[in-house]
Amino acid sequence: MMAFRSDAPFESLAAKHGTPFYVYDAQAIVAHARALRASLPDHVDLLYCVKANANRAIVELLAREVQGLDVSSGGELAFVRSLGFPGATISFAGPGKGIPELRLAIREGSSISVESPTELERIIAIAAEEDLTARVAIRVNPKSTSKAFGMRMGGHASAFGVAEEDALPVVRRALAAPGVSLEGFHVFAGTQCLDTAALAENARQTLDLAAHFMSETGARFTHVNLGGGFGVPYFEGQPDLDAGEAGRAVGAVIDERRMQDARFMSMRFVLELGRYLIGRFGTYVARVVDVKETRGKRIVVLDGGMNHVFPATGNFGQLVKKNYPIVNLSRDGDPVLQDIVGPLCTPIDSLARELQLPAAQIGDLIAFLHVGAYSYAASPLLFLGHATPPELLWDGSVERLVRPSFTMAHFA
Ligand SMILES: Cc1ncc(COP(=O)(O)O)c(C=O)c1O
Structure with a gap:
């Protein structure tokens, strides 16, 4: 698999819009749809x-x-x-x-x-x-x-x-x-x-x-x-x-x-x-808020999880839980085994198990690739009352906020 990685400036988007967020790549979406249409x-x-x-x-x-x-x-x-x-x-x-x-x-x-x-x-x-x-x-x-x-x-x-x-x-x-x-x-x-x-x-x-x-x-x-x-x-x-x-x-x-x-x-x-036209071109970016070394495991806790990127938990039509393409945007280095979880008080909020990735540190940005389809749309956004992730559309030079973050108060 050649995972699609957007050239969006994730760090500056995170600084400007906060984390977590989704970003979709407009140019890639259009180019892909046109390639299919032309065939x-x-x-x-x-x-x-x-x-x-x-x-x-x-x-x-x-x-x-x-x-x-x-x-x-x-x-x-x-x-x-x-x-x-x-x-x-x-x-x-x-x-x-x-x-x-x-x-x-x-x-x-x-x-x-x-x-x-x-x-x-x-x-x-x-x-x-x-x-x-x-x-x-x-x-x-x-x-x-x-x-x-x-x-x-x-x-x-x-x-x-x-x-x-x-x-x-x-x-x-x-x-x-x-x-x-x-x-x-x-x-x-x-x-x-x-x-x-x-x-x-x-x-x-x-x-x-x-x-x-x-x-x-x-x-x-x-x-x-x-x-x-x-x-x-x-x-x-x-x-x-x-x-x-x-x-x-x-x-x-x-x-x-x-x-x-x-x-x-x-x-x-x-x-x-549906998924073929948009799935590859969405990225979910969350920040590491805690890293726990416990009972022989390294557990990396993000500021967003199944409430935003539910399919990564393996509970949306997958028979066996496998890890999505996930990247540490903040550092290179030798991969180490780690589990990635979200901030929800449920064991289902497990986003990746025994993932090989450069050791994530507090503050790092972690990106989930290929989450443009059935991800925001299929996530239990209200569960536990965290703010919803804003959605951005990146056109190759500038991002547009195409759906803001909503807080619990919006739905109450
Ligand atoms: C009737 C029908 N059409 C289209 C789709 C879109 O499927 P996909 O997004 O996998 O292309 C679905 C998905 O369940 C469907 O049930």
Whole structure:
């Protein structure tokens, strides 16, 4: 793994904004998104999945590089609409959508991924009440999915989508229902895949399934959402996923299908990516407040922990706790074994175990790399009432405060 290290001036940012903080690298984000975009054929639309990092500045930056946004709640939908993104370019997927959320999506003309027969009936009823046409995609949970996905949403009984073997009647119902326009076929099999061949195979399987459902039901989808699942290396030994290679491999599978089957010729194809677009380019920086040599261990205590950078604890979808890429920004030197913990009164606040790093001293700055996605967004920020970390966007010469620090009083 080649960990991405921003050229942001961490020391001076810490002096100016205090610690801990997040900093995102705008130039790298844009360059990476463009490299991926350039590798994909024109008939592929790229969506940014807002839940990975919903910071307004990040959403606005990435929205300029992609063709639409993927949201997972009515809150995210209302948020991106408030930023001015057209409802028609938004895709809304996720289990358990409430009636107000579905109503909002129908009013905004967004594409709704149908996750269950019950949800389809709700959509039909709301569309009738509103006298509007609901744009829907059927989300299918395939019978099997590749083991190369670090986190799998399909291939087993799950809340995500309609099981492949149960989906034909749901598609037929959507086709026949008044007030519903069945436009899309959607499979999100899983994520955190670092294997280009597996991503291409996943695309092939999804296109096979879409063809099968069109043949069986007479549906003519205007788009197939292939999910995505492009991963970010977090741990030692994990390979990088090259944007050009991955994009070209998936694009080639799509092009081959278009040549073979005329039904795919005028379709759009969608990739919805969160972590791949932002994960590498976020850094969390905290300061060492205490160092304890105790019972043969060196324990380094930071001024921020799981409350800010929860995935580093290994409790966010990891089977085995491994150390994130972590750097001592304040000193070089021979690595020594140390554990890194946050300031919370819980043993879960363990950020790295038996890490080899130059011996951290009180006052040192410690950086966690590759924490742009599902990190600020997935952390229990209120737990224990520390201030939240400010978020900065570094553009190569100057930083912009894109979300301030909030204190307990703000939420009380
Ligand atoms: C339906 C759907 N789309 C997109 C994503 C984004 O995944 P990632 O950020 O790993 O690309 C997820 C993640 O869980 C998802 O469930």
